[in-house]
Amino acid sequence: MNSTLSEELSNIKIAVIGGSGLYSLDGLEVIGEVNPLTPWGYASDKIVVSRTAHGTKIAFLARHGRGHYLNPSEVPARANIAALKHLGVEVILAFSAVGSLQEEIAPRDFVIPSQIIDRTKGIRPSTFFEKGVVAHAMFADPFDASLAALIAEVSKTACPGVKFHTEKTLVCMEGPQFSTRAESKLYRSWGCDIINMSVLPESKLAREAEIAYQMICMSTDYDCWRVGEEAVNVAAVIANLGANSANAKNLLGQLIKHVEIGLEEGSLKSVVELKGSMRFSGITDPNKRDADQSAKLRYILPEYF
């Protein structure tokens, strides 16, 4: 890699994480690919760095790898978030295929969630802060409100044919098997609106790395709560992935330039407020911090370790 290229491949402020069906971004000038070895291993796949027509640099990462070879429990979320942070990323727009738990959210609708319920099983490493360096990040509002508002606004012109739902609750299950009908009904009784297997620990780790994170959910099915209806299966999901992925690319076509302007102007309030938040979340006495763990943390938060 020559020095010009490595400069090109750093200081990238905006990242897109693609989920099921969204394995690349089209129509952008690809500048290169990076695959850094982080203290938490390698990311799901090489990170593709591109430039939009407006000159904005974008990092793209396929959550399950290009070809979808990682199941949701196997996604190396710490390496993914660490690698993006190391590239300079301040904002992540994360896409996900979700099941709908509510009648009004139809397949191919888009949902901007504001809350999460955790039904993962504790088998996914979910923090950077362990083994001698303890911190407790705030997570009451797991997504970024400024990005959510911007996405809702931009969607009106970027995807006029797509119905967008906002302020919804996303339940994250372990998988990889889909839910039982009893579980699906339970989640509805809890007030959940959509379900996936991917938002955790990705969103928690982004928060710990001080990266503003918003998931954009794309409905593919009604899970299995509807009486007398066939339960969700991969074929039903795949049937809607193509249309959803095309709509996601249309949305990004306009969204990215607005995010860049927001970052430049400092007008994305919650994105600005996130910076510095981990400074006050650490609880371990600096004199008692484990040296090896501190060295790992320097990779993502060099200001504090």
Ligand SMILES: CSC[C@H]1O[C@H](OP(=O)(O)O)[C@H](O)[C@@H]1O
């Ligand atoms: C292919 S159906 C289940 C699978 O799809 C979603 O993936 P992603 O969130 O990465 O789009 C869901 O979370 C499951 O991993």
Ligand SMILES: Nc1ncnc2[nH]cnc12
């Ligand atoms: N019904 C469902 N449950 C969990 N994850 C999903 N992703 C897409 N549909 C899903």
